[in-house]
Amino acid sequence: MNQVILPIISIVVILFSTSILLLVKNWRLCIAALSIQYVAVFFLVLQNWPLEMAMVKLVTGWIAAGLIGLMFRTTQADEIAGDIWPAGRLLRIMVILLIIVTVWSLAPNFTVWVPGSSTFLLVGGLLLISSGLLQISFVTQPLQVMLGLLTFLSGFEVVYSTVERSVLIAGLLAGVNLILALTGAYLIALPEAEDEI
Amino acid sequence: MSAPIIWIVIPGILAVILFLTNRWQRLNTIIALITSVLLSLLAIFLPIGNEFNVAALTYQIRESQIILGRQLIITSSDIPILVIIYLGMAIWIAGAYFTNVSKLFPSIAIGTAVLLVSAMSVQPFLYAAVLIELAALACVPLVTSPGEKVGSGVLRFITSYTIGMPAILFVGWILTASTSTVLIENFQLQAAIFLVIGFMFILAIFPVHSWVPMLIEQTQPFAATFAIFWLTQAGLFFGFGLLGRYELAPDVQTLSNILRIIGVFIVVINAVFIMFQKDLGRLLGFFILGEVGFTILTMSLQPPVNGYLFYSLSLLKMLPIVLCAFCLSHLHLKYTSLNFRRLTGLFQSNHWVAAGVITSILCLMGMPLLPMFPIKYQIIAELGNGSIIFSLSLWLVFFLLIISLVRVIYVFFTNRDDETIFESENLSIKLPIWIGIIMLLIGGIASEFFINVLLGLNY
Numbered sequence: 001m002n003q004v005i006l007p008i009i010s011i012v013v014i015l016f017s018t019s020i021l022l023l024v025k026n027w028r029l030c031i032a033a034l035s036i037q038y039v040a041v042f043f044l045v046l047q048n049w050p051l052e053m054a055m056v057k058l059v060t061g062w063i064a065a066g067l068i069g070l071m072f073r074t075t076q077a078d079e080i081a082g083d084i085w086p087a088g089r090l091l092r093i094m095v096i097l098l099i100i101v102t103v104w105s106l107a108p109n110f111t112v113w114v115p116g117s118s119t120f121l122l123v124g125g126l127l128l129i130s131s132g133l134l135q136i137s138f139v140t141q142p143l144q145v146m147l148g149l150l151t152f153l154s155g156f157e158v159v160y161s162t163v164e165r166s167v168l169i170a171g172l173l174a175g176v177n178l179i180l181a182l183t184g185a186y187l188i189a190l191p192e193a194e195d196e197i
Numbered sequence: 198m199s200a201p202i203i204w205i206v207i208p209g210i211l212a213v214i215l216f217l218t219n220r221w222q223r224l225n226t227i228i229a230l231i232t233s234v235l236l237s238l239l240a241i242f243l244p245i246g247n248e249f250n251v252a253a254l255t256y257q258i259r260e261s262q263i264i265l266g267r268q269l270i271i272t273s274s275d276i277p278i279l280v281i282i283y284l285g286m287a288i289w290i291a292g293a294y295f296t297n298v299s300k301l302f303p304s305i306a307i308g309t310a311v312l313l314v315s316a317m318s319v320q321p322f323l324y325a326a327v328l329i330e331l332a333a334l335a336c337v338p339l340v341t342s343p344g345e346k347v348g349s350g351v352l353r354f355i356t357s358y359t360i361g362m363p364a365i366l367f368v369g370w371i372l373t374a375s376t377s378t379v380l381i382e383n384f385q386l387q388a389a390i391f392l393v394i395g396f397m398f399i400l401a402i403f404p405v406h407s408w409v410p411m412l413i414e415q416t417q418p419f420a421a422t423f424a425i426f427w428l429t430q431a432g433l434f435f436g437f438g439l440l441g442r443y444e445l446a447p448d449v450q451t452l453s454n455i456l457r458i459i460g461v462f463i464v465v466i467n468a469v470f471i472m473f474q475k476d477l478g479r480l481l482g483f484f485i486l487g488e489v490g491f492t493i494l495t496m497s498l499q500p501p502v503n504g505y506l507f508y509s510l511s512l513l514k515m516l517p518i519v520l521c522a523f524c525l526s527h528l529h530l531k532y533t534s535l536n537f538r539r540l541t542g543l544f545q546s547n548h549w550v551a552a553g554v555i556t557s558i559l560c561l562m563g564m565p566l567l568p569m570f571p572i573k574y575q576i577i578a579e580l581g582n583g584s585i586i587f588s589l590s591l592w593l594v595f596f597l598l599i600i601s602l603v604r605v606i607y608v609f610f611t612n613r614d615d616e617t618i619f620e621s622e623n624l625s626i627k628l629p630i631w632i633g634i635i636m637l638l639i640g641g642i643a644s645e646f647f648i649n650v651l652l653g654l655n656y
Contacts, residue, residue: 186337191347
């Protein structure tokens with residue numbers, strides 16, 4: 001039962017969170033969406049990994065989201081600056097729909113590429129990868145780029161959890177997530193900083 | 198005592214200490230410089246894996262060390278990599294002292310060296326991609342400045358390595374799985390696709406190369422060149438290691454041809470880009486990318502020539518790149534722009550900076566009497582034996598680079614029409630340039646001697 005319901009709920013959560021990340025400019029909502037996204041990633045990774053290793057993903061993700069949120073709070077801006085591509089929200093919604101359709105139709109073929117993985121897990125992973133790449137491609141602000149990169153990495157980790165169960169690689173990837181978030185926080189704070197670290 | 202403790206753990210601890218005490222920049226630079234030189238000398242003289250006697254006592258440097266449940270292995274075959282990384286870091290740290298780079302430079306340079314050595318020694322080898330990504334993220338403080346907006350080059354730089362790393366990790370799984378089962382036949386195409394994507398991002402190969410010229414143009418040139426040089430070099434070490442460990446093609450000749458096509462493509466496309474540049478920073482960026490192509494060409498040759506030329510080129514190309522980055526850093530500090538229009542008539546007041554830039558370009562082109570001449574000549578000669586097209590392509594590259602050089606010389610020697618005044622050079626600028634030019638000339642006369650002594654390679 002859990003093998004089906006939990007992944008489906010996770011996919012719905014991922015759809016919801018990635019849509020917020022792509023459509024909304026309010027940073028608080030974006031950080032909240034990223035945090036919720038990591039819960040979905042946790043449940044997807046739990047399909048292949050033991051609880052304690054899957055928890056690493058959740059805790060790392062929350063720390064990463066917290067770091068970025070904490071640093072953006074110091075800039076005292078409610079909304080992420082800069083233009084959001086494309087101009088109309090309607091077009092962005094259509095791009096999200098296009099991603100969903102593409103991922104849904106391609107995921108069964110990818111089960112041949114990644115033996116032992118379920119279609120649900122691949123749908124979740126590929127949704128995260130494609131929406132992360134989309135976000136990276138069309139934004140110029142450090143916060144949005146970092147959110148996109150963290151989303152992309154989450155997607156990769158979901159797919160990779162099927163084939164790799166090494167503790168070292170889990171630790172290294174958690175380290176990459178945290179340092180990426182630290183770098184993001186550093187880049188967000190940089191324009192207002194007066195001196196080096 | 199084990200080799201990973203000497204070349205990874207101890208300098209790793211030192212990098213953290215230097216990071217925490219970054220306010221004492223001069224002391225940090227001296228400590229980092231001495232450590233780098235010492236570690237490169239240890240790599241040359243310590244026999245890894247064999248017993249040796251000191252004062253009637255017998256010692257042995259073990260090759261492996263278990264860290265976090267995985268093995269780090271440094272063998273005697275890794276000596277050229279250790280020497281290139283630590284001796285190279287010493288050169289970069291010395292150069293950085295005379296430029297206006299971040300005070301974190303010594304600690305980040307040592308930290309980067311540690312991550313690169315770890316990347317080359319971690320088992321399974323394909324985990325190296327994660328360590329290269331960490332090295333890229335460690336370089337971010339060098340290419341950003343407090344109080345300034347973050348440029349698109351920095352964001353693209355981070356993005357490139359973050360996208361490249363997962364692709365390589367995924368190939369790692371395919372290759373590991375294929376050694377025990379028949380998966381290789383089913384997954385050959387997938388592995389090739391992910392490998393190409395991964396290396397395109399890590400080595401900044403066209404069309405995902407745009408961050409390289411942007412980074413040098415938008416940030417401090419010396420720091421940006423440091424990051425670009427070492428991260429692409431890490432990708433090259435990684436790629437060369439992969440060739441020795443996995444069967445990436447059905448036979449040696451096919452693999453060699455694929456590498457030659459890729460290498461020639463990179464060299465030609467970057468030579469074309471170089472010809473159209475009007476900014477010295479972007480020009481240096483494309484020169485570094487062109488050298489990536491030449492290094493890939495050395496990989497395509499048969500052993501032992503490939504190893505000899507690969508390590509020699511990796512070491513010797515560093516000298517002109519550091520010298521050029523140093524000169525550009527000085528120009529960037531004084532005139533804020535490296536555009537040809539701004540630097541017209543530079544030779545009138547900055548003889549040595551202009552001479553440094555021109556000598557570096559001559560060396561990167563592979564001109565006689567300079568260190569890269571014998572290596573580039575040998576690459577062209579070896580490729581010419583296989584195909585006339587490869588040979589002609591490289592001569593075309595040489596022709597395009599000569600046009601670029603003539604343009605740079607014309608810009609430096611043309612008299613300015615306006616009243617812009619250039620500041621003259623002081624000794625802190627001239628001295629490192631003199632040392633750099635002398636090193637290039639000595640390297641040109643006795644390059645084989647240095648390769649034999651430093652890298653322990655004979656051909």
